[in-house]
Amino acid sequence: MAEVADARIMPDLLSLAADFTWRAGPDFRVEEASPLDIACDPAVIQLLRGARLDRLAQRTLYPAQGEAFGSLLADLSPLRDMALSFVQRDGSVVNFTLTGSPTADGGYVGVGKVWSGRPFDEQHRGELVELLERAEANRNREMRLREEADVLLASLRALIQPTPLADKCADLFNLFSRLLRFEQALVVRRRTRDELLSVVATDPALTGLRWPAGDVINAALMGEALVVQDLTTLREWNDLPEAIRAKFRNALVAPLTIGNEAAMLVALHSQPGFFEPSQLALMQRLSLIATQAFEVDEQKNVLINTAKLATLGELMTVIAHEISQPLSVIAMAVKNAKLAIETMNEREGTVGTAEQVIVVSKLDRIHDQALRAGEIVSAIRTLAHPDRRTVGLRPVAVTEIMDNIRSLTEGSLRNRGIQLICNAPPYCRPLKANPVSLQQVFLNLVVNARDAIAEYAKRRGEATKGEIRIDVYDDGVSDRLVVEVQDSGGGIPPDVMNRIFDAFFTLKEVGHGSGLGLAICRTLMTDMGGSISAYNKDKGAAFRLEIPTYVEEPAG
Numbered sequence: 001m002a003e004v005a006d007a008r009i010m011p012d013l014l015s016l017a018a019d020f021t022w023r024a025g026p027d028f029r030v031e032e033a034s035p036l037d038i039a040c041d042p043a044v045i046q047l048l049r050g051a052r053l054d055r056l057a058q059r060t061l062y063p064a065q066g067e068a069f070g071s072l073l074a075d076l077s078p079l080r081d082m083a084l085s086f087v088q089r090d091g092s093v094v095n096f097t098l099t100g101s102p103t104a105d106g107g108y109v110g111v112g113k114v115w116s117g118r119p120f121d122e123q124h125r126g127e128l129v130e131l132l133e134r135a136e137a138n139r140n141r142e143m144r145l146r147e148e149a150d151v152l153l154a155s156l157r158a159l160i161q162p163t164p165l166a167d168k169c170a171d172l173f174n175l176f177s178r179l180l181r182f183e184q185a186l187v188v189r190r191r192t193r194d195e196l197l198s199v200v201a202t203d204p205a206l207t208g209l210r211w212p213a214g215d216v217i218n219a220a221l222m223g224e225a226l227v228v229q230d231l232t233t234l235r236e237w238n239d240l241p242e243a244i245r246a247k248f249r250n251a252l253v254a255p256l257t258i259g260n261e262a263a264m265l266v267a268l269h270s271q272p273g274f275f276e277p278s279q280l281a282l283m284q285r286l287s288l289i290a291t292q293a294f295e296v297d298e299q300k301n302v303l304i305n306t307a308k309l310a311t312l313g314e315l316m317t318v319i320a321h322e323i324s325q326p327l328s329v330i331a332m333a334v335k336n337a338k339l340a341i342e343t344m345n346e347r348e349g350t351v352g353t354a355e356q357v358i359v360v361s362k363l364d365r366i367h368d369q370a371l372r373a374g375e376i377v378s379a380i381r382t383l384a385h386p387d388r389r390t391v392g393l394r395p396v397a398v399t400e401i402m403d404n405i406r407s408l409t410e411g412s413l414r415n416r417g418i419q420l421i422c423n424a425p426p427y428c429r430p431l432k433a434n435p436v437s438l439q440q441v442f443l444n445l446v447v448n449a450r451d452a453i454a455e456y457a458k459r460r461g462e463a464t465k466g467e468i469r470i471d472v473y474d475d476g477v478s479d480r481l482v483v484e485v486q487d488s489g490g491g492i493p494p495d496v497m498n499r500i501f502d503a504f505f506t507l508k509e510v511g512h513g514s515g516l517g518l519a520i521c522r523t524l525m526t527d528m529g530g531s532i533s534a535y536n537k538d539k540g541a542a543f544r545l546e547i548p549t550y551v552e553e554p555a556g
Helices: 042-048 053-059 063-075 122-159 165-180 215-221 277-297 301-348 354-384 398-415 435-459 494-499 517-527
Strands: 020-024 030-035 079-087 093-102 108-115 184-192 195-201 226-228 250-258 261-269 394-396 418-423 431-433 466-473 480-487 531-537 540-548
Touching: 020 042, 030 042, 042 093, 042 108, 053 063, 053 079, 063 079, 079 108, 122 165, 122 277, 165 184, 165 195, 165 277, 215 226, 215 250, 215 261, 226 277, 250 277, 261 277, 301 354, 354 435, 394 398, 394 435, 398 418, 398 435, 398 466, 418 435, 431 435, 431 540, 435 466, 435 480, 435 517, 435 540, 494 531, 517 531
Parallel strands: 418 466
Antiparallel strands: 020 030, 020 108, 079 093, 093 108, 184 195, 184 261, 226 250, 250 261, 394 431, 466 480, 480 540, 531 540
16 A cells, blocks of 8 residues: 655645545556555546546546546646546446646646545535535634644743743734734733723834723723724724724734733734634633733742643643544544454455555554553643552563654654664663653653754754764662663753753743653653653763662562
């Protein structure tokens, strides 16, 4: 079976609900057609392989289909859900759609969808279009939700940085402008009983403006977010600053708190009705994150981490819950796929073809990674609920963990010119650990080392290169085995060495890294009865893991 992640296939094509991939050369001859699903009708693959697309266009059941298909091919235009119907020699009908993009050599590459039932006539074509539009709407919704989650997390990371209020707001505006498409935004802070003043704005000309008493202030004081479809309908319209009345007609308003004082977050647009009520939820989430960030910004440093965890506790729980559901679906789908292959082989009395063996091995890997992702979700929950006990400690071979890490990171390290060196004694005692948790710790450390090496080279204006070492020490006597993970990324600044295991602390740029990786590592190591510490060594940072060895309980 061809690799699905073919670099020549556009990522947006692969995101569609496809049954097969195809590729045609400059002469429009289909050079490759491979199923993505075991349920894909083999008649479609047989029909496509070796056929010329321009000649297929002449064989469709409906001439209009062939003409439209042929004209697109002649112009080398993108194909979008091109519906085709063919009659086989046995009288059966094959229906499928093709989606594809022209390639640099004059051919095409794309994906296809098989449809059952009667041939595509005008009525069924309308039904097909409706189904495709529905699928497209679901895909757009998924992409929008994913982008919202990215913006929310990036906003939180930006706002908890120890920077002045103006810088925090500037980062926030830049991030949520990706979703709300505002023209200007400002933070308005309460100054007197009936007055608010804009303290930060995307346009410096809007800073320092007085916001009068009225509907908007009353809503903010009541903790209500609202959409003002037309600013001219407000009773305080005539009292608004001229700079706002002259340009803007639409606003999104959400309350927030700065230093225990009432304030509000305002997004402005010149077109009445531009903002939609559906955007209120996002605006409220952003204001809640901003409120908490501004509050803890004025508190003592000893209380900051507690406040941050309180802010993200519910958010992390919701994210973990939402992720766990699709993970369960993935695991179930893998089991069903394997069962289908095994049932088919049993029915045919065979052990399966070589291709099936490869597919089963890939399904096993998907299943293992789904379980690993589930354990990562549990680790996030553990961070929010530190009293939760970790179960599943059993004998683990450290060399097996290192082999897995090498397999997972080999490609990304090689592409950056980074070498991973693993050293272990010929014989190591087994560890008493949770294998998924321990692998997560190793992986976080290697990924952090990779990023540190890349950033170090960037600061020095050099090409990225370096090495990451994983050294295992077992004296055969003590009840612990020591693992040292060392990089050549310049080391950790001494003044922040005591903070690197704090939740939300990161040395990476804003928008890169959540600041949770090392905090989760420490939690996982503690739950397994081990420890983790950091120090600088030679040309980089080193992390020392002390992990309990496994001792078999004597038979009772």
